[in-house]
Amino acid sequence: MTSKILVIGAGGQIGVELTEKLRDIYGKDNVIASDIKASNEKLVFSGPFEILDAMGYEAIKTCVKKYHVDTVYLMAAMLSATSEKHPELAWQLNTNSLFNVLNLAKDGYIKHIFWPSSIAVFGPNTPKNNAEQHTIMEPTTVYGISKQMGERWCEYYHNNYDVDVRSLRYPGIISWKNPPGGGTTDYAIDIYHEALKNEQYTCFLNEHTELPMMFMDDAIDATVKLMQTKSEKLSIRSSYNISAISFTPKQISESIKKVLPNFSINYKPDFRQKIADSWPKSINDSVAKTDWGWKHEFNLDDITNEMLDQLSKQI
Numbered sequence: 001m002t003s004k005i006l007v008i009g010a011g012g013q014i015g016v017e018l019t020e021k022l023r024d025i026y027g028k029d030n031v032i033a034s035d036i037k038a039s040n041e042k043l044v045f046s047g048p049f050e051i052l053d054a055m056g057y058e059a060i061k062t063c064v065k066k067y068h069v070d071t072v073y074l075m076a077a078m079l080s081a082t083s084e085k086h087p088e089l090a091w092q093l094n095t096n097s098l099f100n101v102l103n104l105a106k107d108g109y110i111k112h113i114f115w116p117s118s119i120a121v122f123g124p125n126t127p128k129n130n131a132e133q134h135t136i137m138e139p140t141t142v143y144g145i146s147k148q149m150g151e152r153w154c155e156y157y158h159n160n161y162d163v164d165v166r167s168l169r170y171p172g173i174i175s176w177k178n179p180p181g182g183g184t185t186d187y188a189i190d191i192y193h194e195a196l197k198n199e200q201y202t203c204f205l206n207e208h209t210e211l212p213m214m215f216m217d218d219a220i221d222a223t224v225k226l227m228q229t230k231s232e233k234l235s236i237r238s239s240y241n242i243s244a245i246s247f248t249p250k251q252i253s254e255s256i257k258k259v260l261p262n263f264s265i266n267y268k269p270d271f272r273q274k275i276a277d278s279w280p281k282s283i284n285d286s287v288a289k290t291d292w293g294w295k296h297e298f299n300l301d302d303i304t305n306e307m308l309d310q311l312s313k314q315i
């Protein structure tokens, strides 16, 4: 029987593009999109779609049985900046949803799980440059704590219940198709919109804040590649470091100025500065490279050209 995939939180920044890609690869009827709300029309009408709350074990189980799902991509979560405003809700959503999916595998209803972690698992005591796969991890944000806990439970369920769960520590993801969901790296998307509309951007991080980032196409490729890798090649069952590029707001503004010479930026750091300051500047992804051949394609100027090109067509 063909493998059936359920994407939970499919209407988000990453979920929409991930679902599109999975439908291209595995066939539209084999990929069930779901979300707590039907906000993306294209997603809803391009294949099976269900309204589904990631917090409900029984509801997910019913959906899994209805479509004979064997693989779940759990993309529903509350992101870093929003989580700081709603710590308890963030904790509940980010942890309960993962437990539900891990338990569905433990209970024998599904076989494979993808769940994204984040560079937010690192904290202020992690070495700032080239943060290793295994290093000091003392996150100081609710979001980071929830992701670190998730990683520990993924590894535990793999080791003790033989659950095939796989994970990536995504950096800030840059894309043009769908709006970002309330993260600390969202400035690196907003800046392109404002550059095209007003030739000016006020950044909520200071000019020297260097953070790890990645273009959406690379993030989706990494996800698909990890899930297609033979189980025995995977040495990490918590979550893999993956890296593409690191840059500051000043550097992204310089990249934009190469295309839009009149563009200008100023800086008005807010509460998100503190979150950004707790994260590393760059990530060492050598284990992902060795285990499953990870490699990124898009560098900063490639991203700038693609973002400005695609967004100008939308505007």
Ligand SMILES: NC(=O)c1ccc[n+]([C@@H]2O[C@H](COP(=O)([O-])OP(=O)(O)OC[C@H]3O[C@@H](n4cnc5c(N)ncnc54)[C@H](O)[C@@H]3O)[C@@H](O)[C@H]2O)c1
Pocket (backbone or CB within 6 Å): 008, 009, 010, 011, 012, 013, 014, 015, 034, 035, 036, 037, 052, 053, 054, 055, 074, 075, 076, 077, 078, 079, 093, 116, 117, 118, 119, 169, 170, 171, 172, 173, 174, 179, 180, 181, 182, 183, 185
């Ligand atoms: N976007 C990034 O830069 C980034 C970076 C690191 C990690 N991640 C992780 O990747 C995953 C996807 O991120 P994203 O940027 O697409 O997030 P997003 O906020 O854009 O999308 C999340 C989706 O989950 C849905 N959702 C919320 N509560 C739900 C619930 N109870 N049940 C079902 N669906 C619910 C929302 O409606 C939304 O469509 C998350 O786990 C996030 O932590 C994202």
